[in-house]
Amino acid sequence: MRLSRDFIRAVSSPATVAWRSAQSRFFCSSPSDYRKSQPSMLKHLTSKIKATGPVSVAEYMREVLTNPVTGYYVRNNMLGPDGDFITSPEISQMFGELLGVWIISEWMAAGRPKQLQLVELGPGNGSLAADVLRVFGQLQSVLGGASVSLHLMEVSPALSDFQAQTLTGGGSQKADCEEDPVYRHGTTAAGLPVSWYRCLEDVPAGFSIFVAHEFFDSLPVHKFQ
Structure with missing residues:
Protein backbone atom coordinates (compact mmCIF):
# COMPACT_ATOMS: atom_id res chain seq x y z
CA MET A 1 0.00 0.00 0.00
CA ARG A 2 1.30 3.46 -0.93
CA LEU A 3 0.52 6.63 0.97
CA SER A 4 1.55 9.40 -1.40
CA ARG A 5 -1.77 9.91 -3.21
CA ASP A 6 -3.92 10.04 -0.08
CA PHE A 7 -1.30 12.02 1.80
CA ILE A 8 -0.93 14.72 -0.89
CA ARG A 9 -4.71 14.93 -1.17
CA ALA A 10 -4.88 15.51 2.59
CA VAL A 11 -2.20 18.19 2.36
CA SER A 12 -4.22 20.10 -0.22
CA SER A 13 -7.29 20.19 2.01
CA PRO A 14 -6.72 21.52 5.57
CA ALA A 15 -10.19 20.45 6.65
CA THR A 16 -9.47 16.91 5.54
CA VAL A 17 -6.17 16.93 7.40
CA ALA A 18 -7.83 18.01 10.63
CA TRP A 19 -10.52 15.36 10.32
CA ARG A 20 -8.15 12.55 9.46
CA SER A 21 -5.72 13.54 12.20
CA ALA A 22 -8.46 13.50 14.81
CA GLN A 23 -9.75 10.16 13.60
CA SER A 24 -6.37 8.47 13.41
CA ARG A 25 -4.86 9.44 16.76
CA PHE A 26 -3.92 6.48 18.91
CA PHE A 27 -2.64 8.40 21.92
CA CYS A 28 -4.17 10.70 24.50
CA SER A 29 -1.89 13.72 24.19
CA SER A 30 -3.53 17.10 24.55
CA PRO A 31 -4.89 18.67 21.32
CA SER A 32 -2.62 21.69 21.66
CA ASP A 33 0.52 19.57 22.00
CA TYR A 34 -0.54 17.42 19.07
CA ARG A 35 -1.18 20.43 16.83
CA LYS A 36 2.19 21.93 17.73
CA SER A 37 4.00 18.77 16.62
CA GLN A 38 1.89 18.20 13.51
CA PRO A 39 3.23 20.88 11.10
CA SER A 40 6.88 19.81 11.33
CA MET A 41 6.11 16.14 10.71
CA LEU A 42 3.61 17.06 8.00
CA LYS A 43 6.21 19.24 6.28
CA HIS A 44 8.86 16.55 6.60
CA LEU A 45 6.69 13.80 5.11
CA THR A 46 5.41 16.06 2.33
CA SER A 47 8.96 17.00 1.34
CA LYS A 48 10.08 13.38 1.50
CA ILE A 49 7.26 12.17 -0.74
CA LYS A 50 7.80 14.98 -3.24
CA ALA A 51 11.54 14.26 -3.35
CA THR A 52 11.63 10.46 -3.42
CA GLY A 53 8.11 9.35 -4.30
CA PRO A 54 5.59 7.19 -2.45
CA VAL A 55 6.43 5.66 0.92
CA SER A 56 5.29 2.34 2.31
CA VAL A 57 3.16 1.99 5.41
CA ALA A 58 6.20 0.69 7.30
CA GLU A 59 8.33 3.67 6.27
CA TYR A 60 5.54 6.07 7.25
CA MET A 61 5.24 4.45 10.69
CA ARG A 62 9.01 4.50 11.16
CA GLU A 63 9.18 8.22 10.41
CA VAL A 64 6.25 9.14 12.64
CA LEU A 65 7.47 7.05 15.58
CA THR A 66 11.26 7.29 15.53
CA ASN A 67 12.34 10.16 13.27
CA PRO A 68 15.35 11.69 15.10
CA VAL A 69 13.81 15.18 15.10
CA THR A 70 10.02 14.87 15.13
CA GLY A 71 9.34 11.21 15.99
CA TYR A 72 6.78 10.51 18.69
CA TYR A 73 9.07 8.31 20.77
CA VAL A 74 12.05 10.62 20.34
CA ARG A 75 10.84 14.05 21.35
CA ASN A 76 9.36 13.52 24.82
CA ASN A 77 8.50 11.13 27.63
CA MET A 78 5.05 9.79 26.89
CA LEU A 79 4.88 7.30 29.77
CA GLY A 80 3.39 7.62 33.23
CA PRO A 81 0.56 9.64 34.81
CA ASP A 82 1.74 12.86 33.15
CA GLY A 83 2.27 11.24 29.75
CA ASP A 84 0.01 9.77 27.10
CA PHE A 85 -0.37 6.24 28.45
CA ILE A 86 0.57 3.96 31.34
CA THR A 87 1.93 0.43 31.04
CA SER A 88 1.82 -2.33 33.65
CA PRO A 89 5.29 -1.66 35.19
CA GLU A 90 4.10 1.84 36.15
CA ILE A 91 0.94 0.44 37.77
CA SER A 92 2.61 -2.09 40.08
CA GLN A 93 6.11 -3.40 40.70
CA MET A 94 4.65 -6.91 41.07
CA PHE A 95 4.68 -7.44 37.30
CA GLY A 96 8.42 -6.93 37.06
CA GLU A 97 9.15 -8.83 40.25
CA LEU A 98 7.23 -11.89 39.05
CA LEU A 99 9.03 -11.63 35.73
CA GLY A 100 12.34 -11.57 37.60
CA VAL A 101 11.44 -14.80 39.42
CA TRP A 102 10.49 -16.42 36.10
CA ILE A 103 13.79 -15.35 34.49
CA ILE A 104 15.80 -16.91 37.31
CA SER A 105 13.72 -20.08 37.01
CA GLU A 106 14.48 -20.27 33.27
CA TRP A 107 18.16 -19.63 33.94
CA MET A 108 18.21 -22.51 36.43
CA ALA A 109 16.39 -24.78 33.97
CA ALA A 110 19.06 -23.97 31.37
CA GLY A 111 21.74 -25.39 33.65
CA ARG A 112 22.79 -22.21 35.50
CA PRO A 113 25.04 -20.70 32.81
CA LYS A 114 27.91 -18.60 34.13
CA GLN A 115 26.57 -15.63 32.19
CA LEU A 116 23.08 -14.13 32.32
CA GLN A 117 22.31 -11.26 29.98
CA LEU A 118 18.96 -9.55 30.44
CA VAL A 119 18.08 -7.86 27.15
CA GLU A 120 15.08 -5.53 27.04
CA LEU A 121 13.70 -4.15 23.80
CA VAL A 135 14.54 -9.50 42.49
CA PHE A 136 17.96 -10.49 41.19
CA GLY A 137 19.48 -8.71 44.18
CA GLN A 138 17.11 -10.38 46.62
CA LEU A 139 17.90 -13.80 45.14
CA GLN A 140 21.63 -13.27 44.79
CA SER A 141 22.26 -16.45 46.75
CA VAL A 142 20.44 -18.36 44.00
CA LEU A 143 22.30 -16.65 41.18
CA GLY A 144 25.58 -17.38 42.93
CA GLY A 145 28.59 -16.26 40.93
CA ALA A 146 26.74 -15.77 37.65
CA SER A 147 27.82 -12.71 35.68
CA VAL A 148 24.63 -10.65 35.31
CA SER A 149 24.35 -7.70 32.94
CA LEU A 150 21.57 -5.54 31.50
CA HIS A 151 21.38 -4.63 27.81
CA LEU A 152 18.82 -2.10 26.59
CA MET A 153 17.84 -1.55 22.97
CA GLU A 154 16.55 2.01 22.72
CA VAL A 155 16.49 4.44 19.78
CA SER A 156 15.09 7.41 21.71
CA PRO A 157 17.66 9.73 23.34
CA ALA A 158 14.95 11.19 25.56
CA LEU A 159 13.84 7.80 26.87
CA SER A 160 17.41 6.62 27.38
CA ASP A 161 17.88 9.62 29.69
CA PHE A 162 14.92 8.49 31.80
CA GLN A 163 16.18 4.91 31.82
CA ALA A 164 19.63 6.02 32.93
CA GLN A 165 18.15 8.04 35.77
CA THR A 166 15.99 5.11 36.90
CA LEU A 167 18.67 2.44 36.66
CA THR A 168 21.96 4.20 37.37
CA GLY A 169 20.88 7.32 39.21
CA GLY A 170 22.15 9.48 36.39
CA GLY A 171 25.65 8.04 36.63
CA SER A 172 25.81 6.70 33.08
CA ALA A 189 23.62 0.78 42.55
CA ALA A 190 24.31 -2.95 42.98
CA GLY A 191 27.21 -2.76 40.52
CA LEU A 192 25.55 -4.48 37.55
CA PRO A 193 26.70 -3.16 34.15
CA VAL A 194 24.08 -1.53 31.91
CA SER A 195 24.59 -0.91 28.19
CA TRP A 196 22.45 0.86 25.59
CA TYR A 197 22.23 -0.09 21.90
CA ARG A 198 20.38 1.10 18.83
CA CYS A 199 20.60 -2.24 17.01
CA LEU A 200 19.83 -5.68 18.40
CA GLU A 201 22.70 -7.17 16.41
CA ASP A 202 25.17 -5.23 18.56
CA VAL A 203 24.21 -7.03 21.78
CA PRO A 204 27.08 -9.41 22.70
CA ALA A 205 26.65 -13.13 22.22
CA GLY A 206 25.96 -15.16 25.33
CA PHE A 207 23.15 -16.73 27.32
CA SER A 208 20.43 -14.11 27.15
CA ILE A 209 16.80 -13.72 28.10
CA PHE A 210 14.90 -11.19 26.03
CA VAL A 211 12.08 -9.03 27.33
CA ALA A 212 9.87 -7.16 24.85
CA HIS A 213 6.95 -5.82 26.87
CA GLU A 214 4.51 -3.86 24.68
CA PHE A 215 7.24 -3.58 22.06
CA PHE A 216 6.05 -5.35 18.93
CA ASP A 217 2.83 -3.34 18.74
CA SER A 218 4.97 -0.24 18.17
CA LEU A 219 7.10 -1.63 15.35
CA PRO A 220 6.61 -0.48 11.74
CA VAL A 221 4.74 -3.11 9.74
CA HIS A 222 4.33 -3.68 6.02
CA LYS A 223 0.84 -3.82 4.57
CA PHE A 224 0.27 -6.07 1.57
CA GLN A 225 -2.75 -6.15 -0.67
Whole structure:
Protein backbone atom coordinates (compact mmCIF):
# COMPACT_ATOMS: atom_id res chain seq x y z
CA MET A 1 0.00 0.00 0.00
CA ARG A 2 1.30 3.46 -0.93
CA LEU A 3 0.52 6.63 0.97
CA SER A 4 1.55 9.40 -1.40
CA ARG A 5 -1.77 9.91 -3.21
CA ASP A 6 -3.92 10.04 -0.08
CA PHE A 7 -1.30 12.02 1.80
CA ILE A 8 -0.93 14.72 -0.89
CA ARG A 9 -4.71 14.93 -1.17
CA ALA A 10 -4.88 15.51 2.59
CA VAL A 11 -2.20 18.19 2.36
CA SER A 12 -4.22 20.10 -0.22
CA SER A 13 -7.29 20.19 2.01
CA PRO A 14 -6.72 21.52 5.57
CA ALA A 15 -10.19 20.45 6.65
CA THR A 16 -9.47 16.91 5.54
CA VAL A 17 -6.17 16.93 7.40
CA ALA A 18 -7.83 18.01 10.63
CA TRP A 19 -10.52 15.36 10.32
CA ARG A 20 -8.15 12.55 9.46
CA SER A 21 -5.72 13.54 12.20
CA ALA A 22 -8.46 13.50 14.81
CA GLN A 23 -9.75 10.16 13.60
CA SER A 24 -6.37 8.47 13.41
CA ARG A 25 -4.86 9.44 16.76
CA PHE A 26 -3.92 6.48 18.91
CA PHE A 27 -2.64 8.40 21.92
CA CYS A 28 -4.17 10.70 24.50
CA SER A 29 -1.89 13.72 24.19
CA SER A 30 -3.53 17.10 24.55
CA PRO A 31 -4.89 18.67 21.32
CA SER A 32 -2.62 21.69 21.66
CA ASP A 33 0.52 19.57 22.00
CA TYR A 34 -0.54 17.42 19.07
CA ARG A 35 -1.18 20.43 16.83
CA LYS A 36 2.19 21.93 17.73
CA SER A 37 4.00 18.77 16.62
CA GLN A 38 1.89 18.20 13.51
CA PRO A 39 3.23 20.88 11.10
CA SER A 40 6.88 19.81 11.33
CA MET A 41 6.11 16.14 10.71
CA LEU A 42 3.61 17.06 8.00
CA LYS A 43 6.21 19.24 6.28
CA HIS A 44 8.86 16.55 6.60
CA LEU A 45 6.69 13.80 5.11
CA THR A 46 5.41 16.06 2.33
CA SER A 47 8.96 17.00 1.34
CA LYS A 48 10.08 13.38 1.50
CA ILE A 49 7.26 12.17 -0.74
CA LYS A 50 7.80 14.98 -3.24
CA ALA A 51 11.54 14.26 -3.35
CA THR A 52 11.63 10.46 -3.42
CA GLY A 53 8.11 9.35 -4.30
CA PRO A 54 5.59 7.19 -2.45
CA VAL A 55 6.43 5.66 0.92
CA SER A 56 5.29 2.34 2.31
CA VAL A 57 3.16 1.99 5.41
CA ALA A 58 6.20 0.69 7.30
CA GLU A 59 8.33 3.67 6.27
CA TYR A 60 5.54 6.07 7.25
CA MET A 61 5.24 4.45 10.69
CA ARG A 62 9.01 4.50 11.16
CA GLU A 63 9.18 8.22 10.41
CA VAL A 64 6.25 9.14 12.64
CA LEU A 65 7.47 7.05 15.58
CA THR A 66 11.26 7.29 15.53
CA ASN A 67 12.34 10.16 13.27
CA PRO A 68 15.35 11.69 15.10
CA VAL A 69 13.81 15.18 15.10
CA THR A 70 10.02 14.87 15.13
CA GLY A 71 9.34 11.21 15.99
CA TYR A 72 6.78 10.51 18.69
CA TYR A 73 9.07 8.31 20.77
CA VAL A 74 12.05 10.62 20.34
CA ARG A 75 10.84 14.05 21.35
CA ASN A 76 9.36 13.52 24.82
CA ASN A 77 8.50 11.13 27.63
CA MET A 78 5.05 9.79 26.89
CA LEU A 79 4.88 7.30 29.77
CA GLY A 80 3.39 7.62 33.23
CA PRO A 81 0.56 9.64 34.81
CA ASP A 82 1.74 12.86 33.15
CA GLY A 83 2.27 11.24 29.75
CA ASP A 84 0.01 9.77 27.10
CA PHE A 85 -0.37 6.24 28.45
CA ILE A 86 0.57 3.96 31.34
CA THR A 87 1.93 0.43 31.04
CA SER A 88 1.82 -2.33 33.65
CA PRO A 89 5.29 -1.66 35.19
CA GLU A 90 4.10 1.84 36.15
CA ILE A 91 0.94 0.44 37.77
CA SER A 92 2.61 -2.09 40.08
CA GLN A 93 6.11 -3.40 40.70
CA MET A 94 4.65 -6.91 41.07
CA PHE A 95 4.68 -7.44 37.30
CA GLY A 96 8.42 -6.93 37.06
CA GLU A 97 9.15 -8.83 40.25
CA LEU A 98 7.23 -11.89 39.05
CA LEU A 99 9.03 -11.63 35.73
CA GLY A 100 12.34 -11.57 37.60
CA VAL A 101 11.44 -14.80 39.42
CA TRP A 102 10.49 -16.42 36.10
CA ILE A 103 13.79 -15.35 34.49
CA ILE A 104 15.80 -16.91 37.31
CA SER A 105 13.72 -20.08 37.01
CA GLU A 106 14.48 -20.27 33.27
CA TRP A 107 18.16 -19.63 33.94
CA MET A 108 18.21 -22.51 36.43
CA ALA A 109 16.39 -24.78 33.97
CA ALA A 110 19.06 -23.97 31.37
CA GLY A 111 21.74 -25.39 33.65
CA ARG A 112 22.79 -22.21 35.50
CA PRO A 113 25.04 -20.70 32.81
CA LYS A 114 27.91 -18.60 34.13
CA GLN A 115 26.57 -15.63 32.19
CA LEU A 116 23.08 -14.13 32.32
CA GLN A 117 22.31 -11.26 29.98
CA LEU A 118 18.96 -9.55 30.44
CA VAL A 119 18.08 -7.86 27.15
CA GLU A 120 15.08 -5.53 27.04
CA LEU A 121 13.70 -4.15 23.80
CA GLY A 122 12.01 -0.78 24.18
CA PRO A 123 12.56 -0.43 27.95
CA GLY A 124 10.31 2.61 28.45
CA ASN A 125 11.47 4.59 31.46
CA GLY A 126 13.37 1.65 32.96
CA SER A 127 10.79 0.67 35.58
CA LEU A 128 10.42 -2.92 34.42
CA ALA A 129 14.16 -3.57 34.33
CA ALA A 130 14.55 -1.97 37.76
CA ASP A 131 11.90 -4.28 39.23
CA VAL A 132 13.51 -7.35 37.66
CA LEU A 133 16.96 -6.40 38.94
CA ARG A 134 15.56 -5.84 42.42
CA VAL A 135 14.54 -9.50 42.49
CA PHE A 136 17.96 -10.49 41.19
CA GLY A 137 19.48 -8.71 44.18
CA GLN A 138 17.11 -10.38 46.62
CA LEU A 139 17.90 -13.80 45.14
CA GLN A 140 21.63 -13.27 44.79
CA SER A 141 22.26 -16.45 46.75
CA VAL A 142 20.44 -18.36 44.00
CA LEU A 143 22.30 -16.65 41.18
CA GLY A 144 25.58 -17.38 42.93
CA GLY A 145 28.59 -16.26 40.93
CA ALA A 146 26.74 -15.77 37.65
CA SER A 147 27.82 -12.71 35.68
CA VAL A 148 24.63 -10.65 35.31
CA SER A 149 24.35 -7.70 32.94
CA LEU A 150 21.57 -5.54 31.50
CA HIS A 151 21.38 -4.63 27.81
CA LEU A 152 18.82 -2.10 26.59
CA MET A 153 17.84 -1.55 22.97
CA GLU A 154 16.55 2.01 22.72
CA VAL A 155 16.49 4.44 19.78
CA SER A 156 15.09 7.41 21.71
CA PRO A 157 17.66 9.73 23.34
CA ALA A 158 14.95 11.19 25.56
CA LEU A 159 13.84 7.80 26.87
CA SER A 160 17.41 6.62 27.38
CA ASP A 161 17.88 9.62 29.69
CA PHE A 162 14.92 8.49 31.80
CA GLN A 163 16.18 4.91 31.82
CA ALA A 164 19.63 6.02 32.93
CA GLN A 165 18.15 8.04 35.77
CA THR A 166 15.99 5.11 36.90
CA LEU A 167 18.67 2.44 36.66
CA THR A 168 21.96 4.20 37.37
CA GLY A 169 20.88 7.32 39.21
CA GLY A 170 22.15 9.48 36.39
CA GLY A 171 25.65 8.04 36.63
CA SER A 172 25.81 6.70 33.08
CA GLN A 173 28.19 7.94 30.40
CA LYS A 174 27.57 8.52 26.70
CA ALA A 175 29.97 7.20 24.10
CA ASP A 176 32.42 9.67 22.55
CA CYS A 177 31.79 8.34 19.06
CA GLU A 178 28.29 8.14 17.57
CA GLU A 179 29.33 5.04 15.64
CA ASP A 180 30.03 3.12 18.85
CA PRO A 181 27.56 0.18 19.10
CA VAL A 182 27.22 0.90 22.84
CA TYR A 183 26.14 4.53 22.80
CA ARG A 184 25.69 4.70 26.57
CA HIS A 185 26.84 2.66 29.55
CA GLY A 186 26.72 2.71 33.33
CA THR A 187 26.25 0.59 36.43
CA THR A 188 23.38 0.10 38.83
CA ALA A 189 23.62 0.78 42.55
CA ALA A 190 24.31 -2.95 42.98
CA GLY A 191 27.21 -2.76 40.52
CA LEU A 192 25.55 -4.48 37.55
CA PRO A 193 26.70 -3.16 34.15
CA VAL A 194 24.08 -1.53 31.91
CA SER A 195 24.59 -0.91 28.19
CA TRP A 196 22.45 0.86 25.59
CA TYR A 197 22.23 -0.09 21.90
CA ARG A 198 20.38 1.10 18.83
CA CYS A 199 20.60 -2.24 17.01
CA LEU A 200 19.83 -5.68 18.40
CA GLU A 201 22.70 -7.17 16.41
CA ASP A 202 25.17 -5.23 18.56
CA VAL A 203 24.21 -7.03 21.78
CA PRO A 204 27.08 -9.41 22.70
CA ALA A 205 26.65 -13.13 22.22
CA GLY A 206 25.96 -15.16 25.33
CA PHE A 207 23.15 -16.73 27.32
CA SER A 208 20.43 -14.11 27.15
CA ILE A 209 16.80 -13.72 28.10
CA PHE A 210 14.90 -11.19 26.03
CA VAL A 211 12.08 -9.03 27.33
CA ALA A 212 9.87 -7.16 24.85
CA HIS A 213 6.95 -5.82 26.87
CA GLU A 214 4.51 -3.86 24.68
CA PHE A 215 7.24 -3.58 22.06
CA PHE A 216 6.05 -5.35 18.93
CA ASP A 217 2.83 -3.34 18.74
CA SER A 218 4.97 -0.24 18.17
CA LEU A 219 7.10 -1.63 15.35
CA PRO A 220 6.61 -0.48 11.74
CA VAL A 221 4.74 -3.11 9.74
CA HIS A 222 4.33 -3.68 6.02
CA LYS A 223 0.84 -3.82 4.57
CA PHE A 224 0.27 -6.07 1.57
CA GLN A 225 -2.75 -6.15 -0.67
